[in-house]
Amino acid sequence: MIMYMDPESLKKEVERRALDKTDQEIVEKALVEGVETAWDRLEKQQPQCGFGQLGLCCNRCVMGPCRIDPFGGEPKRGVCGATADLIAARNLLDDLMVGAAAHSDHGREVLEVLMETAEGKGQGYQILDEEKLNLVAGEYDIDVKGKKKEAIARELALAMLEEFGTLKNKIQLVERAPEKTKEMWAKAGIVPRSVDREIVEAAHRIHMGVGADYINILLHALRTSLSDGWGGSMMATEASDILFGTPVPVEALANLGVLKKDEVNIVLHGHNPILSEMIVQASYDADLKKSAKKKGAKGINLVGMCCTGNELLMRHGIPLAGNELDQELAIATGAVETMVIDYQCIFPSITETAKCYHTKVISTSEKSKVPGATHIEFKPETALDSAKEIIRQAIENYPNRDANRVKIPAGPVKMVAGFSEETIRKALGGTYKPLIDAIVAGSIRGAVGIVGCNNPKIKQDYGHIMLGKELIKRDILVVETGCAAIASGKAGLLLPEAAEMAGEGLKAVCKALGVPPVLHMGSCVDCSRILMLAANIAKELNVGIEDLPLGGAAPEWYSQKAVSIGAYFVASGVYTVLGLPPKVFGSVNVLDLLANKLDGVVNAAFAVEPDPVKAADLLEAVIEKKRKGLGI
Amino acid sequence: MNSVLVRPERCIGCRHCEVACALEHSQSKTLLGMITEMPRSAPRIFVETGISFLTFPNRCQHCDPAPCMQVCPTKAIYREEETGAVLVNEEKCIACGGCAMACPFGIIQFRFQPVVDREVNTKCDFCIERQKAGNIPACVEACKTGALEFGDMNTLVRQNRKDFSLRFLKSKGPEVEAVKVPENILAFRKIMEEVANIGPFKGE
Numbered sequence A: 001m002i003m004y005m006d007p008e009s010l011k012k013e014v015e016r017r018a019l020d021k022t023d024q025e026i027v028e029k030a031l032v033e034g035v036e037t038a039w040d041r042l043e044k045q046q047p048q049c050g051f052g053q054l055g056l057c058c059n060r061c062v063m064g065p066c067r068i069d070p071f072g073g074e075p076k077r078g079v080c081g082a083t084a085d086l087i088a089a090r091n092l093l094d095d096l097m098v099g100a101a102a103h104s105d106h107g108r109e110v111l112e113v114l115m116e117t118a119e120g121k122g123q124g125y126q127i128l129d130e131e132k133l134n135l136v137a138g139e140y141d142i143d144v145k146g147k148k149k150e151a152i153a154r155e156l157a158l159a160m161l162e163e164f165g166t167l168k169n170k171i172q173l174v175e176r177a178p179e180k181t182k183e184m185w186a187k188a189g190i191v192p193r194s195v196d197r198e199i200v201e202a203a204h205r206i207h208m209g210v211g212a213d214y215i216n217i218l219l220h221a222l223r224t225s226l227s228d229g230w231g232g233s234m235m236a237t238e239a240s241d242i243l244f245g246t247p248v249p250v251e252a253l254a255n256l257g258v259l260k261k262d263e264v265n266i267v268l269h270g271h272n273p274i275l276s277e278m279i280v281q282a283s284y285d286a287d288l289k290k291s292a293k294k295k296g297a298k299g300i301n302l303v304g305m306c307c308t309g310n311e312l313l314m315r316h317g318i319p320l321a322g323n324e325l326d327q328e329l330a331i332a333t334g335a336v337e338t339m340v341i342d343y344q345c346i347f348p349s350i351t352e353t354a355k356c357y358h359t360k361v362i363s364t365s366e367k368s369k370v371p372g373a374t375h376i377e378f379k380p381e382t383a384l385d386s387a388k389e390i391i392r393q394a395i396e397n398y399p400n401r402d403a404n405r406v407k408i409p410a411g412p413v414k415m416v417a418g419f420s421e422e423t424i425r426k427a428l429g430g431t432y433k434p435l436i437d438a439i440v441a442g443s444i445r446g447a448v449g450i451v452g453c454n455n456p457k458i459k460q461d462y463g464h465i466m467l468g469k470e471l472i473k474r475d476i477l478v479v480e481t482g483c484a485a486i487a488s489g490k491a492g493l494l495l496p497e498a499a500e501m502a503g504e505g506l507k508a509v510c511k512a513l514g515v516p517p518v519l520h521m522g523s524c525v526d527c528s529r530i531l532m533l534a535a536n537i538a539k540e541l542n543v544g545i546e547d548l549p550l551g552g553a554a555p556e557w558y559s560q561k562a563v564s565i566g567a568y569f570v571a572s573g574v575y576t577v578l579g580l581p582p583k584v585f586g587s588v589n590v591l592d593l594l595a596n597k598l599d600g601v602v603n604a605a606f607a608v609e610p611d612p613v614k615a616a617d618l619l620e621a622v623i624e625k626k627r628k629g630l631g632i
Numbered sequence B: 001m002n003s004v005l006v007r008p009e010r011c012i013g014c015r016h017c018e019v020a021c022a023l024e025h026s027q028s029k030t031l032l033g034m035i036t037e038m039p040r041s042a043p044r045i046f047v048e049t050g051i052s053f054l055t056f057p058n059r060c061q062h063c064d065p066a067p068c069m070q071v072c073p074t075k076a077i078y079r080e081e082e083t084g085a086v087l088v089n090e091e092k093c094i095a096c097g098g099c100a101m102a103c104p105f106g107i108i109q110f111r112f113q114p115v116v117d118r119e120v121n122t123k124c125d126f127c128i129e130r131q132k133a134g135n136i137p138a139c140v141e142a143c144k145t146g147a148l149e150f151g152d153m154n155t156l157v158r159q160n161r162k163d164f165s166l167r168f169l170k171s172k173g174p175e176v177e178a179v180k181v182p183e184n185i186l187a188f189r190k191i192m193e194e195v196a197n198i199g200p201f202k203g204e
């Protein structure tokens, strides 16, 4: 732990770690109180191994581990004979498939809850969006006439779950892509066959001695990513909408200031909304409210963190405490009674952080237990009971809060979220024509999806916010999900007023529609909403997604899930700029394929550019190139 | 006299040298044995991160004359004539820290040594045992990127001289040296420099 002597260097360090003022307040508090955070751990990890960063370390078998000399000398091959190209490609596929598995397994769980709800076994769940249920069921050729919604939901859940396996070897939702894009996939041999199949096959392919052709491995990586974006993730989005409602614009608040001084604060952290939806329901319970009062609290304050937070924000306007690097900061405010975790992006040390204060961590997924956490297992049939128990325990913990150690930053920021693809389309009058007209007229040059995480190697939110501002200034509409969207919420970019920061063209369009220049489209699995937005625009124009003036960016990414998202963006024809280098720079050939050759396959490629202004230049250039291609 | 020349541009911060050094100075000299030993063996070479995530493996240069040796009040530090290694007589060391103040590289550490039952100067011993057995130092052997090279200093330096001459004759600046470092690695370092500029690792 670094101890700071003088206020000057303390201030400097705080400003290096986080962009947002409210985050900075708590970064400082954590430093002063000696609470270890990811920034401290990153410092202690220096130097980080170059073989790993370059993708040249292979730790697959016990003939190894092996590494390749990045300077061209010996060793040039692993014990098995693998080259730098093969090792880097296998490592990338490894990361990507883990990310695809995380998204898809999340999707599977939502489908299972949909199934149980349809069978009347789920406690507290209902099918809220019948319109979407019928639409998606139609795509799956399910006859909806005269059937009860439960019966339709059951059939649909089964049909989708079937696509995780290999009997059918087809993912229905892939059909949503424009014809031209699908032809491109067929030509490259990357049409995904099933959700689980591609992931399992990826695991097979990275075993020693299953092929040595890095190109073949990377093509499978693209196919696996498509099975996530157009499969597992899209199913997660659709099933969540059917169960909990398709998001519509909603006003809410963001940053650590959403914690309340005199209420029981519960942070809902992770990714899957299935349990936290029930916690929201339970929080309306009059008895629970009464017992909170009995313990001296004015009420129960639910706040979201990471993508569980995004899901609840989109559908209920639950305030957002922050993104990935805020998880420790929220606890360090000293005001959190309970942090409820489901899975993904939860620091394994979160219970250690909690020990510095009165905070209790409650784990809820059988897959995601953390030493030191209380485990209240989520099961659909007892979900509401568990939710109430979780709130009860948080209330019990309220008197343990030490008021002297509490610091809640003042002034949460307003934001508007809830821009599902359906909502955007409806707001435009049922067709994308107005948006297309604006793009053709040039008042909007194009659109960029900014997605992904925080990474302590980059000042928290700096990459997201600087790139977002730079793009809207250039009349490029920004759509966001995940931690990127939360960053924009904190920074006030998700407000219609933020249109003032946009270029003249975009500003006018935003003002006419009353929307922000940066649209919050949901959680990480909701990157599928971005795909649908692109697909529907392309279809109206009778072109492929790869022809549209679009871009993607993951300025502060850290996770394997981001690798999968980046890859399905690119595989779907969307040029994508990464703010941190993927672990492939040790292989000239893999680099060349990702940065250049892919262009000839999917009309898009990857670039790496940490500097937000330069990244905006790259994205703008591609958008202009694609505009030219469309003759606009 | 043989020395170790550090080629910092080739160091990628894998810390393999640190592990090999700790292993060489452990009791069991096996990886699995080492991790259960008390006291735990520690490296005497230190890979540090400088600006822009660049790394440097810092180790004893076995100077001659050696400042540490010159200031030691008990003459605990001496030179082994055959290899030129600067070594510590643990019995005589009073852990006063004088050597650490004098060492221009800042690599002296005081660690518990069972033979004397107290903390004493536990600096790099130039792998004297290995050298006597005809082997090169453990850190050099472990480095897979050529950042640490063992041999006659004049010969090792010759490569640097040749590089300079080449640059000079081609009338090019330091970017010609880049020929030694492949393009992809240079690209990676450039990116990491940018990352450092927008994060907590921004240099002063």
Ligand code: SF4
Pocket: A058, A059, A060, A061, A062, A063, A064, A065, A066, A077, A078, A079, A080, A081, A082, A087, A208
């Ligand atoms: S798979 Fe090959 S390169 Fe990887 S550890 Fe085994 S032998 Fe080494």
Ligand code: SF4
Pocket: B059, B060, B061, B062, B063, B066, B067, B068, B069, B086, B102, B103, B104, B105, B106, B107, B108, B123
């Ligand atoms: S310990 Fe320091 S002063 Fe002494 S020989 Fe080594 S590098 Fe030189």
Ligand code: SF4
Pocket: B010, B011, B012, B013, B014, B015, B016, B017, B018, B047, B057, B142, B143, B144, B145, B146, B147, B148
């Ligand atoms: S083994 Fe070589 S590359 Fe690795 S840290 Fe040591 S000197 Fe640097």
